[in-house]
Amino acid sequence: LVACAGEPPPPVRAPGSDTSHGAPHSGPSLEDRAWGVLRSPALGLKLALPEARGWSEPGKSAPEAASWRLEHAATGTRLNLRRWRSSRLPRVDICDTELRQRVPGLASPDETNLVAEREVRVPQGFVTRITLLAAPAGGAGSPGSGPRFHGQATAVGAGVGECLAVVAQTETTSEAELAERLRLLDVALGHLRLSHIEDRVPAPP
Numbered sequence: 001l002v003a004c005a006g007e008p009p010p011p012v013r014a015p016g017s018d019t020s021h022g023a024p025h026s027g028p029s030l031e032d033r034a035w036g037v038l039r040s041p042a043l044g045l046k047l048a049l050p051e052a053r054g055w056s057e058p059g060k061s062a063p064e065a066a067s068w069r070l071e072h073a074a075t076g077t078r079l080n081l082r083r084w085r086s087s088r089l090p091r092v093d094i095c096d097t098e099l100r101q102r103v104p105g106l107a108s109p110d111e112t113n114l115v116a117e118r119e120v121r122v123p124q125g126f127v128t129r130i131t132l133l134a135a136p137a138g139g140a141g142s143p144g145s146g147p148r149f150h151g152q153a154t155a156v157g158a159g160v161g162e163c164l165a166v167v168a169q170t171e172t173t174s175e176a177e178l179a180e181r182l183r184l185l186d187v188a189l190g191h192l193r194l195s196h197i198e199d200r201v202p203a204p205p
Contacts, residue, residue, distance in 0.1 A: 134149060
């Protein structure tokens with residue numbers, strides 16, 4: 001895990017988010033500051049994240065592991081990055097199906113939870129679909145905490161002979177805070193990069 005300070009990516013607002021209503025958020029926040037680049041040498045990927053020094057690996061993975069996990073301690077936001085071999089010319093839909101086989105329980109987009117979806121050509125040589133979802137969290141929260149909201153941001157990319165994916169999941173009691181976290185995650189996923197452009201063949205799963 002390597003972090004270095006850097007300028008934040010240009011801000012964007014996730015379509016469909018509205019932070020103008022609701023009570024002020026008093027819990028932990030993910031803030032648009034202190035951006036930095038974190039790198040996974042094992043996967044050959046790097047990602048710019050807000051509050052970069054607040055992210056850590058919850059457990060050390062083996063050097064040849066096919067996934068890289070990060071967690072933002074203050075908010076409990078979790079990231080899971082993966083890269084694996086696929087068919088010679090995979091499509092994003094194929095990579096999405098293979099991701100769901102590797103990571104059971106991912107929410108699927110529908111008319112009740114879809115915030116935004118777009119395709120970008122990042123990292124270099126990939127076509128990547130970024131999807132933002134928001135919905136009430138299942139299960140009861142702690143007494144007096146009020147309702148909780150769950151957010152999921154995914155980036156699923158198809159390259160030549162390989163797929164990659166980033167899954168971000170977060171929960172909060174504030175719809176406005178959830179919208180802001182999804183906005184920041186959307187910015188981060190849109191700036192996913194390869195650590196080395198020539199490194200195009202991932203380790204086997």
